[in-house]
Amino acid sequence: xxxxxxxxxxxxxxxxxxxxxxxxxxxxxxxxxxxxxxxxxxxxxxxxxxxxxxxxxxxxxxxxxxxxxxxxxxxxxxxxxxxxxxxxxxxxxxxxxxxxxxxxxxxxxxxxxxxxxxxxxxxxxxxxxxxxxxxxxxxxxxxxxxxxxxxxxxxxxxxxxxxxxxxxxxxxxxxxxxxxxxxxxxxxxxxxxxxxxxxxxxxxxxxxxxxxxxxxxxxxxxxxxxxxxxxxxxxxxxxxxxxxxxxxxxxxxxxxxxxxxxxxxxxxxxxxxxxxxxxxxxxxxxxxxxxxxxxxxxxxxxx
Numbered sequence: 690x691x692x693x694x695x696x697x698x699x700x701x702x703x704x705x706x707x708x709x710x711x712x713x714x715x716x717x718x719x720x721x722x723x724x725x726x727x728x729x730x731x732x733x734x735x736x737x738x739x740x741x742x743x744x745x746x747x748x749x750x751x752x753x754x755x756x757x758x759x760x761x762x763x764x765x766x767x768x769x770x771x772x773x774x775x776x777x778x779x780x781x782x783x784x785x786x787x788x789x790x791x792x793x794x795x796x797x798x799x800x801x802x803x804x805x806x807x808x809x810x811x812x813x814x815x816x817x818x819x820x821x822x823x824x825x826x827x828x829x830x831x832x833x834x835x836x837x838x839x840x841x842x843x844x845x846x847x848x849x850x851x852x853x854x855x856x857x858x859x860x861x862x863x864x865x866x867x868x869x870x871x872x873x874x875x876x877x878x879x880x881x882x883x884x885x886x887x888x889x890x891x892x893x894x895x896x897x898x899x900x901x902x903x904x905x906x907x908x909x910x911x912x913x914x915x916x917x918x919x920x921x922x923x924x925x926x927x928x929x930x931x932x933x934x935x936x937x938x939x940x941x942x943x944x945x946x947x948x949x950x951x952x953x954x955x956x957x958x959x960x961x962x963x964x965x966x967x968x969x970x971x972x973x974x975x976x977x978x979x980x981x982x983x984x985x986x987x988x989x990x991x992x
Contacts, residue, residue: 697748700893706733706742710752712880712894719885725752762791762817767803772833772974777842777967779808779821780835782976785953789825789834791818804836811836812843823847824855824921829953831979832859833961845966850921856962857918859926860905860978862955862985863935864945867912871903874929878922887942888924890932898922900929908989911938927954949985957982 693713701709707722710731725731726740730753733742744750770782781800783789788799796802804811804821811821814837821836823846835855837843849855879895881887890898899919906913912935916926924943930936931943938944939951949955962973978986 691754693750693752693754695750697744697746697750699746701744702746703743705740706731706738706744706750707740709744710750711885712882725755728755730755762796762801762805762820764806765797765802766806769800769803769807770976771807772976773972774808776810777838778835778846778965779804779838780833780961780972780974783826783831783834783958785829785831785979785981788828790822800834808838810838812838812840814840814843824850826958827924827927827954827956830859830956830958831976831982832958833974833976834958835961835963837966842966846963849963853919854964856960856973857921857958858960859916859918860957860959860982861914861916861926861930862938862982863912863914863930864910864938864948865912865935866907866910867904867914867935869904871901872933874898874900874902874933876929876932878925878928888922888928890928896920896922898925898929900926902930906986909992911989913986926956951981951985955982955985 695713707719707726710722711717711719723740729737731738732751733748771779772782773780783800790801791799801820813820815822821838823835823837823843826832826834835846837846876890876898877892877895878888878898879891879893881889897920901917901919902914904912905915918925927937927940927943936944937954937956939949940954957978960975962971964971
């Protein structure tokens with residue numbers, strides 16, 4: 690059982706213990722933390738507490754994180770769009786609408802289910818629910834993902850992500866007309882304290898986030914842009930473009946209420962490049978825009 694420790698600072702003073710703990714890890718929901726508290730896995734200054742405990746300055750928190758539940762994730766035959774594959778890595782073009790990895794209560798129909806049917810040798814570093822998954826893209830974002838087929842490859846690819854040497858370029862359609870041709874957004878991203886399901890630009894419990902963008906094409910009320918990730922925070926491009934006043938078209942979470950109904954944001958991870966873990970050769974791949982995205986641009990060109 691893994692142990693997590695933290696000391697309360699003035700930033701979290703007088704806040705509920707369940708809320709505070711859920712900000713330390715984006716995968717810990719408040720309901721999950723409440724369950725841990727009820728199970729006696731959380732102590733403050735060595736004593737058991739209740740979920741409504743209000744934190745005090747310098748409180749010492751200990752959490753005994755239970756072992757993850759063993760879930761049965763089954764292989765599912767899928768027509769995967771594989772761009773590259775060898776004994777170490779695989780590059781796949783994920784379609785819009787597909788979830789990358791299973792979660793409790795949602796164990797089928799994901800990219801991982803398809804990968805498990807396609808190949809039997811996936812890295813086990815990220816556990817039973819995320820075999821081979823080094824990075825992810827949102828359900829309604831299409832595009833290229835690199836997958837590790839063994840632990841050596843996984844560690845190498847993760848190191849490249851940490852060292853910002855992986856090339857990741859996305860194409861997006863945003864609301865508004867961006868007047869300058871390129872720019873850099875350097876703004877930290879963290880959980881929105883008013884909405885745990887959303888991310889936002891904030892200085893509280895945030896991580897550095899940098900996105901570079903350049904304009905590809907302008908329309909009357911929209912701009913087609915290419916965004917290059919320097920970091921890879923949750924919803925980074927969606928949050929950053931909203932932050933500078935140009936939210937993604939079709940984005941139900943960060944876009945305006947009046948936006949095109951596209952079944953999700955107009956965002957495609959089109960270019961992916963990395964150093965092969967074994968051969969040390971730099972590999973780069975490019976996936977064209979999905980048909981519906983290209984059709985949307987053609988409509989705007991004619992309007």
